[in-house]
Amino acid sequence: MSEQNVSSDSLPTENCDHCEAGMYKRFFERERIARKEAEQYLEDKSRELYLSNQKLAALAIKLEEENKRTKADLERRKLLESQLAHAQKMESVGQLAAGMAHELNTPIQFVGDNINFLKTSFEDIETLLNAVDALLSRCRDSQQHLVHVESIDQICDQIELDYLRDEVPLAASQAITGTDTLARIVKAMKVFSHPSTKSFEQIDLNQIVESTINVSRSEWKFHATLKKELCDDLPLVSCIPGELGQALLNLIVNAANAMSSNTSSADSILWVSTRRDGDDAVVEVSDTGCGIPAEIQHRVFDPFFTTKSVGEGTGQGLSISYRIIVKLHKGTLSFDSSVGKGTTFQIRLPLNSTDAATIDDGLVGN
Numbered sequence: 001m002s003e004q005n006v007s008s009d010s011l012p013t014e015n016c017d018h019c020e021a022g023m024y025k026r027f028f029e030r031e032r033i034a035r036k037e038a039e040q041y042l043e044d045k046s047r048e049l050y051l052s053n054q055k056l057a058a059l060a061i062k063l064e065e066e067n068k069r070t071k072a073d074l075e076r077r078k079l080l081e082s083q084l085a086h087a088q089k090m091e092s093v094g095q096l097a098a099g100m101a102h103e104l105n106t107p108i109q110f111v112g113d114n115i116n117f118l119k120t121s122f123e124d125i126e127t128l129l130n131a132v133d134a135l136l137s138r139c140r141d142s143q144q145h146l147v148h149v150e151s152i153d154q155i156c157d158q159i160e161l162d163y164l165r166d167e168v169p170l171a172a173s174q175a176i177t178g179t180d181t182l183a184r185i186v187k188a189m190k191v192f193s194h195p196s197t198k199s200f201e202q203i204d205l206n207q208i209v210e211s212t213i214n215v216s217r218s219e220w221k222f223h224a225t226l227k228k229e230l231c232d233d234l235p236l237v238s239c240i241p242g243e244l245g246q247a248l249l250n251l252i253v254n255a256a257n258a259m260s261s262n263t264s265s266a267d268s269i270l271w272v273s274t275r276r277d278g279d280d281a282v283v284e285v286s287d288t289g290c291g292i293p294a295e296i297q298h299r300v301f302d303p304f305f306t307t308k309s310v311g312e313g314t315g316q317g318l319s320i321s322y323r324i325i326v327k328l329h330k331g332t333l334s335f336d337s338s339v340g341k342g343t344t345f346q347i348r349l350p351l352n353s354t355d356a357a358t359i360d361d362g363l364v365g366n
Contacts, residue, residue, distance in 0.1 A: 079303055082316075101189035108186060112179040119172035126165060188214035202236040203244075205274055205281055205349075212248045213272060220256035224268035224287070231275045237349050239329055244349075247324040247333075250317035251285040251345045258289025258343060276351070280331075283347040291339040300335065325349070 136152060139145045156162070188211035209230060220226065252272070259268040271286040292300060301322040325333040325347055337343035 101186045104186050105183075108179060108183050112176065112183065115172055115175045115179060119169065119176065122168050122172065126169075129161075129165065185214050185217070187211070200238045200240060203239055203241050205234055205237045205239075205283065206230045208239075208241060208245050209248065209272060209274060209283065212245050212252060216249055216252045216256070219253050220259075220270050223256055223259045224270040227269055227271050229271075229273040229275075231273075234274055234276055234281060235351055237281045237351065239349065243324045243328060247321040247347070248283065248285070250321045251347075254317055255285055255287035255289065255343070255345075258287050258291075261290065277348070279351050280348045281351055283349075284344055285347075286342060286344040288342040291341055292335070292337040292343055293339055297335075297337065301333075 132152075136149050139149045209228075213226065213228070252270070255270055259270070267288070269286075269288045271284070273284045273286075275282050275284075301319050303316060303319040322333050325331045329349055331347060331349040333345065333347055335343055335345045
């Protein structure tokens with residue numbers, strides 16, 4: 001009886017232990033599953049966060065590229081606006097210069113013709129004076145009319161006739177030379193400031209060179225001695241005269257500026273030449289100025305690049321020349337420079353150009 005009681009008392013304890021172990025097992029299983037789910041959830045969220053960061057990084061790169069393009073577009077727009085303003089200003093100056101040249105042309109012709117008339121007339125008067133001298137000499141030799149001879153001699157001394165006979169022809173010759181020079185300048189102004197056309201024309205390249213040299217005379221005459229060698233049998237060149245003249249003017253002014261610090265114009269040579277080389281017409285503008293340092297030669301044709309002080313240059317001259325020669329006329333513009341010795345710019349234009357008669361507005365006049 002006692003054994004049964006003992007056995008019956010021990011059964012609930014074993015069952016309770018078994019239930020408690022099962023409960024803990026289920027608890028740990030639920031915890032393991034929950035932890036695994038949490039880890040999986042964290043891993044999924046981490047992966048989503050990583051992918052989101054990757055997308056944000058790609059978007060940031062794209063935005064940066066867009067910003068760069070926008071900045072480049074803004075800079076290009078500013079450059080185009082500046083070039084347009086410069087073109088409008090130059091067009092106004094050109095119209096004014098053309099009007100002035102037209103107004104000056106007629107009076108210059110009058111002055112030149114009248115001076116030529118005076119010079120020719122004085123030559124006739126000189127013939128008369130020679131006859132008078134001979135007559136006075138005979139009167140002195142024959143001792144006749146000495147009172148009248150003496151009176152004429154006094155008048156000659158008073159008006160310094162010998163001086164006038166020497167200086168008046170010289171003054172007339174100098175005046176004619178001056179009016180001829182002025183006439184060439186006015187003619188050059190008329191050619192250079194002629195309203196720009198967008199059509200290519202068959203033009204005498206030497207005429208453009210001569211006109212540009214005359215127009216730019218004030219830029220180089222105090223700094224350099226001009227030497228030129230123009231090819232006499234150079235064929236006509238297909239070009240837009242006003243644009244080509246502008247490009248050449250920029251090169252000549254640039255050469256003059258490079259020699260502005262030279263102490264003597266005798267030491268400074270501005271050399272301009274034309275020649276034919278195969279199927280190209282070649283124009284070279286050389287100076288004996290300071291030269292271009294090697295470290296900045298690659299930037300010479302960049303817009304707004306200049307080595308001048310603020311206010312002394314816009315840095316557009318050579319870039320405009322490059323655009324006109326290379327992009328508009330399908331030629332080449334190159335240079336060779338040595339520091340302390342000088343620089344030579346070379347323009348090459350195709351003689352057999354077949355460009356269309358009309359060029360895009362974006363290239364002309366900007």
